[in-house]
Amino acid sequence: MALKALLRRLADGPKPAEEALVVVLPDADAARAASGLLARLADGSHRLDVVAAVSRRESAGALQPLSSLPRLQIRVPRLPTAVPVRAVLAGLRARAMVVVGAPEAFPRELARLVAGARRRGLPVYALPPDTLERLASGAEADGGFRPLSAVAAETMPAAGADFEAMVRHLARAVGIERGQGPLLDAASRRVQKTLATPPARRLLGRFVARIDTAEALSRRLGAPRTILCLGNGPTSAEPVLEQIAHDALFRVNHQWKSQGFLATPDMIFAGVKRSMRAAGRGPIGVATARKERALFAARLLEFWHGPFSYAVIEEIAAGVVPAIEGPLRPTTGAYMLAAAVALRPERIIVAGMDMFSHPAGAYPGGGPAENAYTPSHDLETDTAFIRGCLAAYEGEIATLSPAFAELALSVPAARFRLVEPEPHVSAS
CATH class of the missing domain: 3.40.50 (Rossmann fold)
Structure with a gap:
């Protein structure tokens, strides 16, 4: 305070x-x-x-x-x-x-x-x-x-x-990704390089653990067959979600914590340092190596936030994520979806990825925020990235978001199947 x-x-x-x-x-x-x-x-x-x-x-x-x-x-x-x-x-x-x-x-x-x-x-x-x-x-x-x-x-x-x-x-x-400043950037790069060595991993393993592959992340999550991916749009608060079975719950950032609805995810995908600090022990998903350095600045260099584990999504989903053109970047929710595809579950359930087009507004309960992307992102970049990720998926996709369903249907020569969500009591 x-x-x-x-x-x-x-x-x-x-x-x-x-x-x-x-x-x-x-x-x-x-x-x-x-x-x-x-x-x-x-x-x-x-x-x-x-x-x-x-x-x-x-x-x-x-x-x-x-x-x-x-x-x-x-x-x-x-x-x-x-x-x-x-x-x-x-x-x-x-x-x-x-x-x-x-x-x-x-x-x-x-x-x-x-x-x-x-x-x-x-x-x-x-x-x-x-x-x-x-x-x-x-x-x-x-x-x-x-x-x-x-x-x-x-x-x-x-x-x-x-x-x-x-x-x-x-x-x-305003949306151009920046560094942490010369001192923090230099320190984070040194930590990043040091953590790549086995001795450092053994020494720091109790405080920070890097998950290097999709296979390792899948093992950490118990090899989930059904992953529920929740963005932060209005459909992320649909009551029926509590009745949809899933083996792993993915959530984006931390705004949902105060609402108490599906508030114990198995993995949090954090795009900003406030969410990285609030994410707990992990695993935490960060989009890129640059976001990894931001994570170090938020957690390792501010050690009082406690131990954590994490994965860099552009690395573990290297065969899934498409090339990005232009200065803007996909949303953290889009990278969450890339991670889910990389884990190759049988089914991915998507809600809250409403592409800022839901009539109820940007977030559950409305609020003052414009129903629009922040300057860091735009619809064209996000949809192109998500289409590329979905093109690599061969299982079933169920969604509560009409906007996401429309996007999924636009994937050319899709190998996945778009199915209806099936509410029943979750065993997870």
């Missing part, structure tokens, strides 16, 4: 509800120039929050006409010299940054915020105020939109962007 209070004070408010694009505004003139961009990004059509970081309350006054925007938060972050910048970025849930003006002329605290974001590996972009105004008015403004960090340079559009293209790019930049 004390840490949350500190982060709230440093970030000048509570954590945003969604991952955030931080727009750094050194003065009132920059705030006025950025008003068109802020209005477009924070109008509720993108599933992200927009934080306007200003140096003084007077600058915030220039943004008062935008205060009713559903996704805009105006903050005056505090960066005392003794406080690491990463703590403030965490309090803002910063995942990408736009700098309006020249950082070298910024007030000290905002300059530190920008420098910290660059060190943290966030995509950071610069936009001169006059370029912003011209773009917002529909005029040409080539050359003003430029990267300030390595990951931003790697993902910049090849051609000059018009205003709407720039908005789309910035919204997607």
